[in-house]
Amino acid sequence: MICPCDTGKPYQACCKPLHEGTLAASPLALMRSRFSAFALNLIPYLNSTQTVEPIDTLDSSRWTRLLIHGAGDNWVRFSARWEASGQFGTLSEHSLFEQRNDQWLYTQGEQLEMPELSLPTRNANCWCASGKKFKRCHG
Template sequence: MAGKRAPRARACPCGSPTYARCCGPLHDGRPAENPPALMRSRFSAFALDLSDYILRTWHPDTRPALLQSDPGMRWVRLEVLETTGGTLFDAEGTVTFRAHFRDNGTPGVLDEKSRFVRHNARWVYHSPM
């Protein structure tokens, strides 16, 4: 699915001022430097309906076969609350976040602590903890 690409000059869905300097390069193939960067880029990919990117950055042991787009779901804001590990010398890290959404106009919040691991020398999402 191609998704709705954000214009490069616009704000990034993850909250950064510029998509082109934040999640855009990761969506185009640059590896995330750490789990929080990958978390932000995955949130933005959900907001932009970039299911190929979401699947590509999901560990193969836990990745679903496909993602179904929900036209009524709109991801609106991300808060990264805490991170652990994920440094140059770590093999895994965690990101605790709060993702705000609207489901057919009704506001909601997803709170999760996510596990990220290195796979083939890249950070990938593994699973919730």
């Protein structure tokens, strides 16, 4: 299985070790692993890697693609695409991280205004990066 975090690497060699206890080496690595945890519904991992209110359940959104726009010493700016009940959207955020006892933790995020997501034409490649035409994937 290809890792949901959009590196193109196999999940086993990408985010799975972090989900199983290896500490993220940077805020960017943590961000990618948290996106994969959202995509795979790994609530315990999400709660163990944040300082904000614990998550009880996730909604029915399917997280389909992570786009990194920039990263620094303690921040990551990203967009995450989702699909739910035939609706599509994008969450864009400037996230902040803090390192405590060698572990990076998500501390807060500021949602960013982004242009509305437009769907590809039927014969264009699908936005989810599946490699299929939109009409055969999400169209």
